[in-house]
Amino acid sequence: MKKRFISQKGLAGTTSWPVDNVKVKADDHFLIFVSFLGRIANHTVAPEVYVVPSKRLGPLVYHSPNGKRHVLQLSRICLEAPCVRAHEQPLKCR
Secondary structure: OOOOEEEEEEEOOOOEEEOOOOOOOOOOEEEEEEEOOOOOOOOOOOOEEEEEEHHHOHHHEEEOOOOOOEEEEHHHHHHHOOEEEOOOOEEOOO
């Protein structure tokens, strides 16, 4: 069985995940992005979960003009990555 490596990033709000510290880019490395859509305190609302192969992360990342901040924006990930809500079938993003 081939090993897979997973990194997870959580987002309480609805805008973007910091990805400044993501250094690994390999065929067997995947990033799991979890968005609570601003409703983290409401335990009846399932978060949105996105799975992105690390090698495909680059084009999705926004680099700030000063070069100090690298983030993955929720709006960009919906266009490029599969969207799956916890305990549900794959969905089309907003």
